[in-house]
């Protein structure tokens with residue numbers, strides 16, 4: 001078999017066989033296929049797509065390269081959570097411990113931030129000592145004790161996704177719907193979960209900006225998972241403005257902790273409760289989502305989720321006292337406030353621009369191996385719909401290096417749109433597909 005033939009098959013909109021998919025994915029992961037041919041093949045997939053049958057094969061092939069986690073001897077149902085990614089999306093930090101506090105096992109293989117969207121793995125690494133590269137054995141030990149574990153992809157856990165994530169980012173194929181679906185589902189197969197809730201973002205800060213694309217992705221996740229005997233609930237949610245107020249790794253950990261202390265921004269708390277409730281209801285099908293949400297609310301308010309988060313940090317080598325002493329997390333050395341040029345209502349906060357500005361200041365990476373600054377980011381003081389006065393603070397940029405401050409400031413100023421009339425309210429949760 002030759003890679004050039006596979007590129008031509010997909011370029012000409014023909015279908016791959018399982019053997020051809022295995023040949024490509026295994027060869028690329030082992031380093032036998034060069035990036036330039038792999039990029040061409042991914043671009044052909046971007047334009048020609050994958051049929052449902054091909055997508056099942058592609059997903060299973062990615063996941064089958066290493067043994068799936070056998071969680072059969074652990075108590076309780078095993079339910080996964082994933083997000084397609086967005087700006088300020090720190091729900092995994094809250095939802096994982098929260099659902100574990102309800103007695104459900106939550107294995108989480110998480111990723112790094114790419115382009116303007118943050119990644120749970122980077123956020124976790126802002127906690128001193130936290131080890132986010134667990135072996136399958138260590139991962140299972142944490143799960144057994146804490147009920148939740150979080151690790152990045154490794155050579156032993158979906159290595160194909162690790163390599164493809166980087167190549168997709170560099171080759172302009174990150175937005176391909178079948179490549180997103182297979183990336184997510186291959187990790188969930190490897191985790192050994194029975195079902196999962198996927199937060200499919202839509203809007204300027206999402207991989208799928210248009211609702212029609214988000215809906216196609218959400219449906220594809222449900223359909224492909226069903227073919228693999230897994231249950232998926234896809235929740236399509238807003239990513240046209242950042243989620244919560246904080247954007248940037250340590251800043252987002254602080255905000256997630258605040259939410260687990262019973263505070264935190266309303267949109268972040270509401271979405272976390274919705275996702276957690278859907279996971280609890282999936283594990284306990286005789287329950288309604290409303291009753292599961294009541295339970296999730298109680299576990300968040302009474303400190304049970306935070307207790308689980310502390311346990312998770314400790315089991316993964318981190319210092320749980322950082323949760324009580326934010327000065328132990330990376331903190332930026334300087335702050336620059338951005339104020340509103342006029343009075344009015346905030347009608348738009350372009351999530352993409354806020355995310356790009358945070359990346360410019362060092363919070364995110366353009367390439368998977370770029371160094372990032374875990375301390376820096378942006379904290380919003382207002383959200384869409386708020387009425388503000390001229391000169392009132394809109395947000396602050398927290399930074400260590402001044403080099404890109406001017407450019408980032410311009411981007412943030414452009415991200416805020418002020419109008420004289422109140423904007424129409426946008427829903428936080430658009431649709432649920434299952």
Ligand code: URA
Pocket residue numbers: 083084085111179180181183184187207
């Ligand atoms: N999350 C993933 O794991 N993969 C993607 O491609 C997008 C979001």
